Amino acid sequence: MKWTIAVLPGDGVGPEVTRLAVDVLGSTAKRFNHELKVDFHDIGWSAYENHGDPLPQSTLEGCKSADAVLLGAVGDPRGDKLPPDLRPERGLLALRKELECFANIRPARLLSCLADASPLALETVENTDLVIVRELAGGIYYGEPSGILEDGEVALDTMRYQRNEIVRITRVAFEIAMDRKRKVISVDKANVLSSSRLWRKTVTEIALEYPKVDCSHMFVDRAAMELVMNPQSLDVLLTSNLFGDILSDEAAAVVGSIGLLASASLNENGGGIFEPVHGSAPDIAGSGSANPLAAILSAAMLLRQTYSLEMEARTIEESVEAVLEMGLRTPDLVRGTVGATVGTETIGSAVSHQILQRPAEK
């Protein structure tokens, strides 16, 4: 099979981790006899520097003509001085919108060999395996009006949802739950927000289509608490755009490190953007210490979602687990008594090495 992938390394640690993820895709293609074609495009701060636009037309066209998009990270402190429309993050938000990627899937599972990387006690986190299904194309990220008014004295953002946006993300969450523990918790703030009341009403209606799935509702503040107190009890968390953004960083910490969390942002046509949940981490960019595993695991999600290549995806995931079991740790995975750590390149190429070494299975 031929894979045509648009790669958007972006900013900060983005290029460093993406390079290893592309290497892993190359090794996987080699190992399973596929052909990999990658085209690189700018996004975020680097795109602003090179083209004056955080999402240049050439990038958008490259993404639209590829089978899927693999993205690193966007964001740069220098972007803080730019007008809102030119900020690096705008490039990513515009790309998600243009590709209609409304369903953001963020799995968080504790790997047993990494239990010591979690800040929580083993008995609390053990067996944690949850997935956040985050609405990605609406809500307060895109609601109008928004902006700064009255000479900087007032600023506003609008949390807006329409029923059909809630319907489609709810169906995604319930479909995912059908293949898992069949438990959806819909997260909202319906005691305060109108958009959340519409959210809860709509989810309740759609849940009737899935009688086999246990559906409940939880306020976001309580959900934040449950995530650290009882993460094992959670299966699928269905959230709006902003709540999912916040809770997914929390879920990442619970299972050890944000350097491990991969995500898929999908549209109705099977297309998608695959990116680590972490940001551009400008503080460690260039130090060679960023964890590339989230980017590598995003590449695995890409193969599974875009081409239904379960065996190839699983091989990448198992290879990641194998290198962690061997004891390789980037600095983000080490807590307390500091052990020896390795850099981006070492852990990433160990994954590629594993993929090429693994015996063929059928």
Ligand code: IPM
């Ligand atoms: C994420 C990020 C983005 C978001 C930023 C970089 C715009 O935090 O993917 O979680 O808020 O969606």
Ligand code: MG
């Ligand atoms: Mg985020």
